[in-house]
Amino acid sequence: MLITISRQTGSQGKEITELLAQKLNLPIITRDLVMSRWMPEIANQHELHMLTQSAGFFLSDSSQGITFADFLENKLKELVYQQSVIIFGLGAQIIFDDYTGALHVKIMASQEIRINRIMQTHCLEKKDAERFLDLTDRKHRRYISTIYGKDWSDPSLYHITLNTDNLSIDEAVSVLYYMAQNRQSLPSSQVDTLEKPTEKSVVFKHPSEEEFAAILDMHNIEWQYEPRTFPIEWDTEGNITQAFAPDFYLPRFDTYIELTTMDQRYVSQKKKKVQKLKKLYPGTNINIVFKKDFYSLAKRFGLGEDNNRK
Amino acid sequence: MNKSGIGKIIYTEEQIQKKIAELAQVINRDYKGEKLIIIGVLKGSFYFVADLTRHLTMPVNIDFISIGSTPEDLNITGAIRFTRNVALNLTGQHVLLVEDVIGTGLTLGFICQHLETFEPASLKICTLLDNPAGRILTLPIDYSCFTMPDLFLVGYGLDYNEEYRNLRYIAEYRE
Numbered sequence: 001m002l003i004t005i006s007r008q009t010g011s012q013g014k015e016i017t018e019l020l021a022q023k024l025n026l027p028i029i030t031r032d033l034v035m036s037r038w039m040p041e042i043a044n045q046h047e048l049h050m051l052t053q054s055a056g057f058f059l060s061d062s063s064q065g066i067t068f069a070d071f072l073e074n075k076l077k078e079l080v081y082q083q084s085v086i087i088f089g090l091g092a093q094i095i096f097d098d099y100t101g102a103l104h105v106k107i108m109a110s111q112e113i114r115i116n117r118i119m120q121t122h123c124l125e126k127k128d129a130e131r132f133l134d135l136t137d138r139k140h141r142r143y144i145s146t147i148y149g150k151d152w153s154d155p156s157l158y159h160i161t162l163n164t165d166n167l168s169i170d171e172a173v174s175v176l177y178y179m180a181q182n183r184q185s186l187p188s189s190q191v192d193t194l195e196k197p198t199e200k201s202v203v204f205k206h207p208s209e210e211e212f213a214a215i216l217d218m219h220n221i222e223w224q225y226e227p228r229t230f231p232i233e234w235d236t237e238g239n240i241t242q243a244f245a246p247d248f249y250l251p252r253f254d255t256y257i258e259l260t261t262m263d264q265r266y267v268s269q270k271k272k273k274v275q276k277l278k279k280l281y282p283g284t285n286i287n288i289v290f291k292k293d294f295y296s297l298a299k300r301f302g303l304g305e306d307n308n309r310k
Numbered sequence: 311m312n313k314s315g316i317g318k319i320i321y322t323e324e325q326i327q328k329k330i331a332e333l334a335q336v337i338n339r340d341y342k343g344e345k346l347i348i349i350g351v352l353k354g355s356f357y358f359v360a361d362l363t364r365h366l367t368m369p370v371n372i373d374f375i376s377i378g379s380t381p382e383d384l385n386i387t388g389a390i391r392f393t394r395n396v397a398l399n400l401t402g403q404h405v406l407l408v409e410d411v412i413g414t415g416l417t418l419g420f421i422c423q424h425l426e427t428f429e430p431a432s433l434k435i436c437t438l439l440d441n442p443a444g445r446i447l448t449l450p451i452d453y454s455c456f457t458m459p460d461l462f463l464v465g466y467g468l469d470y471n472e473e474y475r476n477l478r479y480i481a482e483y484r485e
Binding site for chain 1: 390391395399401420423427445446
């Protein structure tokens with residue numbers, strides 16, 4: 001799960017994020033963490049200082065030949081690839097704009113409310129609170145526009161915008177908690193369905209296929225279930241008399257997979273079908289997962305072993 | 311060290327070292343004039359990486375990655391995780407991933423997908439032992455020393471319950 005939160009100063013975005021993280025038991029990646037733990041890997045003291053002062057400095061090359069912005073982006077991607085997190089600011093709504101299952105949140109409030117809150121929390125006069133907000137808003141906008149060329153306020157960058165003028169912290173957290181839980185409960189195929197209405201949720205014909213899909217999911221390997229049927233025999237009039245639909249297709253590896261957890265006598269039939277397919281469709285990669293190998297995999301990954309027939 | 315489970319020696323130290331030297335010559339030719347980043351997959355590949363890289367003549371950087379999962383995470387999307395991630399900058403670099411054994415290719419596929427996100431100039435795969443018969447993912451294996459026999463092997467980095475990695479040869483393990 002990935003939640004990105006962008007907020008205006010004085011919108012209570014920080015408090016909402018912290019409570020949400022607590023409820024979801026997720027770590028928060030903040031600018032402070034990035035500057036104290038990640039950036040020192042490639043930045044010296046002077047560079048760290050410049051990074052806190054100038055958004056443009058993120059586009060400078062580090063001593064490792066990579067810009068600080070690219071380094072940050074790579075680190076975020078590595079982390080998101082490995083675990084669920086909430087990213088607070090850092091342009092994450094743009095870095096992960098096409099990340100399936102991500103929830104991009106913007107938290108804002110009216111100028112008047114924000115000024116009042118800043119006056120209270122920072123013990124400032126009204127004119128000083130106004131100046132403070134003006135400065136921080138400009139910094140937020142500049143960071144996003146300088147590094148990503150985007151307008152921070154563009155509503156299309158977010159899935160939901162919360163106006164906290166009349167919304168308590170608890171109410172805002174409840175809304176986001178519900179959305180996050182709802183997204184998490186959807187398998188990736190269903191999340192895709194929301195974006196691509198033509199795709200359907202998968203109904204497996206056999207439990208072993210579902211287990212195999214789970215093994216692929218564990219490895220973050222994209223799969224499609226029986227996406228294509230190959231005709232492999234025709235009668236004299238050209239009518240298809242036999243066809244073969246491999247169980248899985250792995251697009252990234254251009255590989256079809258056929259599972260054979262059935263009796264040996266059927267395995268030889270499947271082998272013949274695979275051989276025919278290879279002959280008729282040269283260049284098609286298809287691999288058979290045999291019973292022994294499947295159960296070895298299933299055992300290794302802690303899946304059920306009671307599916308002895310297919 | 312308990313050597314009671316060791317069976318027949320499948321590849322002797324001499325055979326392993328000869329094969330690695332031959333393979334290194336091919337790699338030296340393929341990457342002539344280029345800098346190469348070698349990424350070993352822990353733990354099984356560390357002897358192989360050590361011996362292979364000492365035959366290489368181009369500028370070489372070496373890094374290691376390690377993957378794993380906890381039992382409670384299994385059956386969850388993305389459960390396989392990096393327990394040690396690559397620290398070198400791979401963007402625009404020629405990368406050679408070094409494995410001890412390639413079987414189903416699932417682990418390798420997982421790692422390659424990850425490394426490709428760094429946009430290296432090239433990514434090739436090198437393995438000590440290849441078991442193409444057990445392959446699930448179709449992946450081009452660029453360099454391979456030996457074909458894996460249908461046996462459980464130990465030694466030269468390969469273990470049984472963390473033992474036998476430090477054997478100089480590769481042998482069959484019998485319970």
